[in-house]
Amino acid sequence: MANETKEKQKKDASKDEAAAKAASNGAVDHAPWTTQSIDIPDTSSETYEFQTYPVGAFTHDDLDLSDDEVVEMYRSMMLQRRFEERCRQMYQRQKISGFLHLYIGQEAVSTGSVSAIRLGEDTVITAYRDHGIGLAMGMDPGECMAELFGKADGCSRGKGGSMHFFDAEKRMFGGHGIVGAQIPVGVGIAFAHKYKGEENVCLTYFGDGAINQGAFHEAANLAQLYELPVVLVCENNQYGMGTSVERASAEPDLYKRASSYRMPGAIASGMDVFSVHKAIKDATEMARTGQPSLLEVRTYRYQGHSISDPAKYRAEGELDDRQSEDAIVRLQRYIVEQGIASDEDLEAIDEEVKQDVLDAIDFAENSPEPAPETIYEDIYVQDDYPFIA
Amino acid sequence: MPELQFREAIRAAMVEEMERDEDIFLMGEEVAEYNGAYKVSQGMLDQFGSERVIDTPISELGFAGLGIGAAMNGLRPIIEFMTWNFSFVAFDQVVNNAPNIRYMSGGQFKIPIVFRGPNGAAGQLAATHNNSVESLYSNFPGLKVVCPSNPDDAKGLLKTSIRDDDPVLFLESELMYGMKGEVSDADDYTLPIGTARIAREGDDVTIVAHSKSYWRAMEAAEELAKEGYDAEVIDPRTIKPLDIETIVQSVQKTNRCVVVDESNPFASFASEIAFQIQDQAFDWLDAPLVRVTAPDTPAPYAGNLMDEYMPSAKEVIQAAKRVMYVD
Numbered sequence: 001m002a003n004e005t006k007e008k009q010k011k012d013a014s015k016d017e018a019a020a021k022a023a024s025n026g027a028v029d030h031a032p033w034t035t036q037s038i039d040i041p042d043t044s045s046e047t048y049e050f051q052t053y054p055v056g057a058f059t060h061d062d063l064d065l066s067d068d069e070v071v072e073m074y075r076s077m078m079l080q081r082r083f084e085e086r087c088r089q090m091y092q093r094q095k096i097s098g099f100l101h102l103y104i105g106q107e108a109v110s111t112g113s114v115s116a117i118r119l120g121e122d123t124v125i126t127a128y129r130d131h132g133i134g135l136a137m138g139m140d141p142g143e144c145m146a147e148l149f150g151k152a153d154g155c156s157r158g159k160g161g162s163m164h165f166f167d168a169e170k171r172m173f174g175g176h177g178i179v180g181a182q183i184p185v186g187v188g189i190a191f192a193h194k195y196k197g198e199e200n201v202c203l204t205y206f207g208d209g210a211i212n213q214g215a216f217h218e219a220a221n222l223a224q225l226y227e228l229p230v231v232l233v234c235e236n237n238q239y240g241m242g243t244s245v246e247r248a249s250a251e252p253d254l255y256k257r258a259s260s261y262r263m264p265g266a267i268a269s270g271m272d273v274f275s276v277h278k279a280i281k282d283a284t285e286m287a288r289t290g291q292p293s294l295l296e297v298r299t300y301r302y303q304g305h306s307i308s309d310p311a312k313y314r315a316e317g318e319l320d321d322r323q324s325e326d327a328i329v330r331l332q333r334y335i336v337e338q339g340i341a342s343d344e345d346l347e348a349i350d351e352e353v354k355q356d357v358l359d360a361i362d363f364a365e366n367s368p369e370p371a372p373e374t375i376y377e378d379i380y381v382q383d384d385y386p387f388i389a
Numbered sequence: 390m391p392e393l394q395f396r397e398a399i400r401a402a403m404v405e406e407m408e409r410d411e412d413i414f415l416m417g418e419e420v421a422e423y424n425g426a427y428k429v430s431q432g433m434l435d436q437f438g439s440e441r442v443i444d445t446p447i448s449e450l451g452f453a454g455l456g457i458g459a460a461m462n463g464l465r466p467i468i469e470f471m472t473w474n475f476s477f478v479a480f481d482q483v484v485n486n487a488p489n490i491r492y493m494s495g496g497q498f499k500i501p502i503v504f505r506g507p508n509g510a511a512g513q514l515a516a517t518h519n520n521s522v523e524s525l526y527s528n529f530p531g532l533k534v535v536c537p538s539n540p541d542d543a544k545g546l547l548k549t550s551i552r553d554d555d556p557v558l559f560l561e562s563e564l565m566y567g568m569k570g571e572v573s574d575a576d577d578y579t580l581p582i583g584t585a586r587i588a589r590e591g592d593d594v595t596i597v598a599h600s601k602s603y604w605r606a607m608e609a610a611e612e613l614a615k616e617g618y619d620a621e622v623i624d625p626r627t628i629k630p631l632d633i634e635t636i637v638q639s640v641q642k643t644n645r646c647v648v649v650d651e652s653n654p655f656a657s658f659a660s661e662i663a664f665q666i667q668d669q670a671f672d673w674l675d676a677p678l679v680r681v682t683a684p685d686t687p688a689p690y691a692g693n694l695m696d697e698y699m700p701s702a703k704e705v706i707q708a709a710k711r712v713m714y715v716d
Contacts, residue, residue, distance in 0.1 A: 173458075189459070192461075218451025378492050379530055380533075387530075
């Protein structure tokens with residue numbers, strides 16, 4: 001840097017000399033001082049518009065979703081809910097160790113998103129609260145539970161745990177544990193889509209806490225600069241660990257940050273699976289034409305930040321209020337009211353997914369522990385890497 | 390064999406590989422329109438276009454992470470840091486994402502990425518612009534660290550690094566970019582990662598040195614020869630994985646060893662070599678191993694202080710004599 005600075009100073013100096021020489025010769029007719037090449041306007045104001053996707057704004061007909069697809073949405077959300085309820089229990093029984101961040105309450109976000117993308121072609125990357133989106137993408141519940149149990153048949157062979165679900169085949173590029181670190185990576189996944197001439201999009205998820213990391217800012221800037229097919233989805237569940245959005249973000253309307261990068265911003269209710277679906281559909285369509293965007297999805301996590309968090313920072317009655325707006329209950333009522341399926345049908349689905357989760361626990365229980373030598377596997381592609389013994 | 394500058398050898402490696410494989414792209418600050426802050430990528434924008442030679446904003450964390458994502462999704466990025474000092478604002482991506490994603494995914498993803506740029510002291514730039522990163526980064530499993538000392542090794546090793554399916558950190562040197570040397574013109578010339586080079590054979594003392602320090606070691610060896618001492622000089626070329634076998638074989642012959650490393654001394658590459666030699670060749674040693682490193686201080690600005698800071702041939706000679714018990 002220093003060398004270049006010197007060079008630049010030299011250049012600037014010679015430019016000044018030339019200008020001075022020209023002026024003294026009278027060769028430059030000096031412009032009047034009233035005009036300036038650095039032109040600062042007297043006032044500056046701009047108006048931004050943001051797309052909104054409120055709760056209850058869309059019916060399944062509006063979204064061209066078939067009855068079967070709506071029922072599948074319900075199944076997907078119930079599977080996540082039942083899976084995680086068991087996770088909590090399995091943690092208490094010490095079958096699961098480490099950090100366990102539950103997604104309960106946020107299921108409309110994962111299901112609404114996955115139903116709106118080209119599953120298996122479009123890519124997804126998220127943070128550490130990753131069970132929900134993994135299951136919604138069709139990851140095998142048994143392999144997911146085995147991962148939580150630290151078993152050899154886990155989706156990441158027992159190397160990743162709760163925060164690091166991956167499924168290359170399903171195009172699930174991971175749960176990532178460092179807050180915000182996956183955002184530039186998501187932009188890079190999108191970069192590769194564009195570079196290869198694919199029409200695919202990368203959904204890059206992060207929380208309301210992560211949006212204050214520099215990684216978000218740098219990634220958003222690069223995404224717009226290079227016109228990458230990425231949707232930056234800020235899953236605002238109201239708390240970064242125990243710190244509320246109001247206490248963490250000077251601008252608590254997180255979607256408005258899109259204007260800093262000259263990209264579209266939008267906000268959707270995460271308590272209505274149809275709102276999320278429509279928002280993701282619109283954002284991915286834009287992304288496929290090279291226009292990235294920032295989508296804030298407002299949701300709520302019912303559990304603490306992790307299993308060890310009693311969540312005493314919530315206001316009194318806050319959780320009850322939120323649970324009364326539960327997205328699964330909402331969809332359940334909608335399905336019955338619309339005559340798509342009966343309460344009994346939905347109950348049967350619930351029983352099926354409960355059994356799926358019990359089967360997943362069985363699978364995890366019966367899976368062997370990873371063999372000790374596998375500690376040296378999956379580090380380098382090079383198979384004869386000379387590790388220090 | 391043609392004579393190339395160090396920067397030209399690096400460029401030749403990138404150009405040849407990019408001609409061979411369309412999945413490779415070069416990204417970094419000033420790599421395209423400016424033709425490279427140190428002219429390493431001169432002409433590459435013209436040859437490959439702005440889709441494959443890509444300028445970035447000053448945003449190391451962002452574009453380092455972008456490279457990792459692109460690598461996960463099938464490309465083979467070459468990410469240039471204007472200097473490795475600036476990689477520290479991308480530290481999380483380099484040490485926590487690049488080497489760990491493969492492991493945490495149970496081997497489902499690979500990260501075939503090269504991070505490259507100049508490393509180590511580069512003159513009177515003061516402390517923040519003079520860091521040597523080899524000891525630091527080689528501490529992280531999942532990374533490979535390559536650090537050549539001459540244009541020929543630079544070309545052969547960079548081509549291999551670009552083809553490698555694992556993340557490789559390729560450490561160059563600002564002060565050596567203009568250095569000329571013969572470079573093999575063999576068709577598709579590559580050198581294996583993890584192989585040391587015996588640059589000078591000798592029986593009296595082994596001197597291990599890489600990058601700029603290698604040249605101090607060679608100067609010292611020539612001076613020692615005038616006094617009748619025959620030094621064996623080994624350039625490890627790759628920091629990680631380290632070819633300790635070649636070094637140990639040499640020590641078993643000379644029974645004495647000096648390591649020259651311009652990094653700071655604590656927990657340094659030199660320390661690692663010292664540990665491994667005592668571990669594998671304790672009974673062959675006739676003297677404790679001696680390190681010649683930068684002092685345990687930040688790099689200074691003043692010229693005389695900087696001279697004091699950098700390992701010199703004179704210090705290497707003194708160290709060699711110390712382990713040989715002469716003077």
